[in-house]
Amino acid sequence: MSDSEISDEDNTENFIENPTRELLAEGLLSLFTPIVENLDSKVKQTVLVQLNINAQLDILSSVIKDQINKQNKQDTSEFDIALRNLNAIKSKVTVITNVLHSSSSKFIVSNIMETPSYSHLTSNDYNHVYEPAEDTFLLIDALEQDLSSIQASKPLLTLEIGSGSGIVISALAKYLTHQTHGFYAVDINNYACNATKRTAIANNVNVETINMDMLTAFKYNSIDLLIFNPPYVPTSTSLSTCEDKEPRATVEQEKFYDIEADTIFVKDNQEKMLIKSWAGGDDDGCQVINRVLGELDNILAPNGVFYLLLIKDNNPEKIRKRLKSFGYNSIQIIDRKIRGEHLLVLKIFKNLL
Known part of the structure; x- marks a missing residue:
């Protein structure tokens, strides 16, 4: 069979097996996604305006009805006509709102x-x-739930403190690839930096890893999006700093961690880093x-946002009062x-008023 005699079915099969098909699909998706997201945002804004108009019409209709009741002995025909006109307008606004809701559901990009x-x-x-x-x-x-807000803020520098395995920062990097982002992960544990880098590579995303304590090497007020799953378990100070020869959990936490203690509490410095990943020290585990x-104040950019994971034992209300x-x-x-x-997860941001 000559090349000219190849059927449409054969061409379709070749196209399906062609690896460039996926690249083409990804390219089209990256091209249309920002346009659709922008359209979706405008539709949502219009819906809010329509709903506001509807509410205002309800108020006005109620006022006119009150006026009619007060004018019992007078000719109310003008009020009746005005009321009918308002109800007609309200019906039209309701129809438009329903149409916009329907259109929005077709254009929303799944978050x-x-x-x-x-x-x-591995287990090692x-x-x-x-x-x-x-x-x-x-x-x-939590980040997935707040993706619309994250996208709208368009953070330039996203950073995770204590990235560990690297799956949280990699998840964001996978989703936000169409934006101009810099993704960074810092961890005091060099093993964690290595694991984060491997996770990023395995998921085809670019995350820069830095072996450091907190954010000591970063420029002030440069972080647009900060993420932290901290060591939050209330323990003795010596446990979180690994100073004791035989670290032990406090009485409150001892039963929960006794089984793990035989394997976790060892003398190797790198394995002591594992203790630091969950041992929050005293002061409600908030050391x-x-x-x-x-x-x-020195970390976040002016419009920066911080997502912080806590447990109830950390006394979140006390933390929120301090933040306030x-x-x-x-x-x-x-x-x-x-x-x-x-x-629980707190979303923390600066008061702009």
Whole structure:
């Protein structure tokens, strides 16, 4: 069979098997996604305007009805006509609103943040690096829930403190690839930096990893989006700093961690880093958290946002009051109860008024 005799079916089959098809699809998606998102945003704004008009018409209609009741002995024909006209306008606004809602549902780009692959990490890695757990996935869920806001803010520099396995920062990098972003991850544990880099590579995203304590090397007020799943378990100070020869949890936490203690509390310096990934020290487990909060004015950009994971034992209301005294708003955007813990995520941002 000559080339000219190849059927349409054969051409279709060749196209399906052609690896460039996926590249073409990705290219088209990256081309249309910003346009659709912009359209979706404008549709939502229009819907809000329409709803506001509807509410104002309801108020005006109510006022006219009150006036009619007060004019019982007078000719109310003019009021009746005005009321009918308002009701007609209200009906039209309602129809427009319904149409816009319907159109919006067709154009909305799904805000689903895919959990990155981390099957490349082994049990040996988890001897040195915090293994993804319920708190990790709750933080991803919180970011996913607030994706519309994150996209609207268009952060230029996104950073995670204590990235561990790297799946949280990689999840954001996977979703926000169409924007001009710089993704960074810092961790005091060099094993964690290595794991984060491998997770980023495994998921085809670019995340710069830095082995450092907190954010000591970053320029002041440069972070647009900050993420932190901190060491939050209330423990003795010596446990979180690994100074004792035989670290032990406090009485309140001892039963929960006794089983793990035989394998986690070892003398190797790198494995002591694993303890630091969850041991929050005294002061409601906020020893490390308070370090970050105390430097927040120097960390966040003017419109920067901070997503902080906590447990109820950290006394979140006390933290929120402290943030308020610094001039920050805080909103609890998600929470989840698991065995032995009540997790939550705060969204923290500067008061602009």
